[in-house]
Each structure stands twice: as structure tokens, then as C-alpha cells.
Amino acid sequence: MPKQITEMLKGTLEGIVLAILAGRAAYGYEITTWLREQGFSDIAEGTIYALLVRIEQRGLVDVEKVPSEKGPPRKVYSLNAAGREYLDEFWNNWGFLSERLEQLRKEGQ
Template identity: 45%
Template sequence: MNNNSQILKGILEGCILSIISRQETYGYELLKKLKESGFEDIVEGTLYPLLLRLEKNELIIAEKKKSPTGINRKYYKLSEVGDMELKSFIDYWNKLYVDVNNILGGAGDD
């Protein structure tokens, strides 16, 4: 796993929390939303371990329910702790975005 993978994993967790905060969702739907948002390289083998870790850390709550098609699916919703973590991630991301752009803004101008 290279350094970019580590950075992406942390960013993905924040993005997953954000998507789940808007609407209770299941894994495949979440994967589609991530891909539609530009994370084309994300695969189930990346997503499901992240969901398991978020659930283990009590940031999300998983519940098996029947889907409209009658199939049992594991639906995820944000916990209170997950909501606080999402707010913290957003604050950190906004600061990081500005700080990195301040440094990289002139990169390549030499």
C-alpha cells in the first residue's frame, strides 16, 4: 500500500460518512455514489472493510432490512458519534484544503 492509498483511505471514510449522513444506504448503493462522484477505482474489496471498521468504531450503525425488491440488505446510518466525526472531518478537510493549496498554488511555476 503506497502513501496515496493511506491518504485516500482517510478521505474515503469522511466521504462515506457524508453520504450516509444524507440518507440511510446499503453498500452497493454507496459504491455507486462514490463512483459517480469521481472515485472510479473504488471496488467492493476496498469499501466493505472500511464499512466494517466504521461500524466497529461505532461511527455507523448497520441494520439488516428488506429492500424494495425483497432482498435482505445491510443498511447503514450515521450514529451520534459518527455525526461528530463527520463534522470534525469537514473542519479538518476545509483547513487542510486551504493549507495544501497555499503550498501547491505556485508549484510548477518555476
């Protein structure tokens, strides 16, 4: 990924992960795999795991340990009420920013 996209992604990755969890519960590797399938090929697992720790500490997700056939139990994350509220705020902010950016782009043509 080009450096500019990587920098822009840093500011939105939390919202992206919360949006994924709004659709279904998932564990870290699952989230990373899905993001890579969607074209975010340079996202490291460590980045996602660190983000999951942060959103767990902030109380935006619930965590359940689920047994795994291939080692220790997996931490499965699901969005809770606080996370949904935060995600709603993220989408409102995203809408505001995208509208303003599109306006600037049109004015610059």
C-alpha cells in the first residue's frame, strides 16, 4: 500500500474493525484475513491485535474465550452497546468528512 493510504488508514482502522464487529463476532486473525481479502493487503496481524486490546480496554467490545482445536482459546470480540454508540459517532464523522472532501475536490476541478 502506498504510504499516503497507510497513513489515512491509521485514522480509520478502528472504525473499520468496529464496523466488521457490528456485523458479526470475530477473532483477530479472522478480522485480519477479511481485511486482506478486501484489499488491505499490508495490514499486519499485530496491528489488529493491538487495536483489539485498545478497544477492549475502552469497553467498546465484549470478549469471549472460545476453545480452539489448534492451541489456546481464541478471544472472540463482539460489539457491545458502547461500541455501537461509538461506531454511530464514527459514521457521522465519516459522513461529515467525506462530504467536505468531495466538496473540496469538486471546487478544485
